[in-house]
Amino acid sequence: MEPSPGTPAQPDVKPVISPASKSTDDPASAPEVQPPAAILNNLKGPEREVYERIFAAGNKGMSSQDLRYALKLTAPTLNKLTRALVQRGILKEVTEVRPRGKKVFMDFSMEPSPEITGGTWYHNGQLDTDTVAAVRRRCLDQIDRLGAATPDMVHNVVEREDPSAGYAIDHVSTMAQ
Numbered sequence: 001m002e003p004s005p006g007t008p009a010q011p012d013v014k015p016v017i018s019p020a021s022k023s024t025d026d027p028a029s030a031p032e033v034q035p036p037a038a039i040l041n042n043l044k045g046p047e048r049e050v051y052e053r054i055f056a057a058g059n060k061g062m063s064s065q066d067l068r069y070a071l072k073l074t075a076p077t078l079n080k081l082t083r084a085l086v087q088r089g090i091l092k093e094v095t096e097v098r099p100r101g102k103k104v105f106m107d108f109s110m111e112p113s114p115e116i117t118g119g120t121w122y123h124n125g126q127l128d129t130d131t132v133a134a135v136r137r138r139c140l141d142q143i144d145r146l147g148a149a150t151p152d153m154v155h156n157v158v159e160r161e162d163p164s165a166g167y168a169i170d171h172v173s174t175m176a177q
Contacts, residue, residue, distance in 0.1 A: 035051065035052060035055040035107075039051065039090055040052075043090075046071070046073070046077070046081055047081055047084065047085060049071055050067060050071065050078070050081050050082060050085065051085060051090060051091070051107075053067060053070055053071065054067070054091060054105050054106060054107060055107050057104075057106065058106075058110065058113075059106065059110045059111060059112055059113040059116070060104070060106075060112075060113055060115065060116060061094055061096075061104030061105055061106035061112065061116060062104055062105055062106070063102060063103065063104050063105075064078055064079070064082065064103070064105070067082070067105070082105055085105075086105075089108055090107070090108055091105050091106065091107065091108055092105070092106060092107075092108045093105055094106060094112045094116055094117070095125045096116050097116065097117060097118035097122055097125060098115075098118075101125075104116065120167060120168075135158070135167065138158055138161070139154050139158065142154045142157045142158065151169055151173040152169060155167070155168075155169045155173075
């Protein structure tokens with residue numbers, strides 16, 4: 001587009017999008033959640049640093065080893081700090097499904113992510129073979145009843161029969177294999 005006579009040419013500049021003008025639909029643009037002030041006010045020095053790091057890790061938690069390297073603490077010092085925070089009900093220790101038995105710390109009020117707990121198929125860190133067998137049977141029954149069925153068709157029927165189960169389509173696809 002040519003500028004009209006008498007008007008200066010506009011430079012080719014792209015607008016800069018500031019963080020405040022990002023879309024709110026984007027989870028990455030969500031405001032950063034801060035640790036509760038009531039907890040931070042009661043923590044001093046290294047305990048506060050440990051808690052802030054763990055809180056920042058969110059529902060994925062943070063292992064002792066990662067904390068040790070990040071904060072440059074010795075294992076006995078870190079164990080003392082995390083044990084004190086767990087006893088005070090500020091942190092909780094959660095056992096990861098993969099790698100098996102690895103423990104991570106997270107804020108007591110957070111729910112661990114399905115990646116940590118194993119999701120629908122695990123209970124208390126152990127594969128729930130009874131649930132897996134029951135869902136697999138239900139999926140295979142639906143395939144037999146429907147004939148050739150897509151995972152989406154089987155998922156719809158399973159959801160209709162047991163809406164409280166909350167199985168995702170990929171769960172049903174895995175069971176049908």
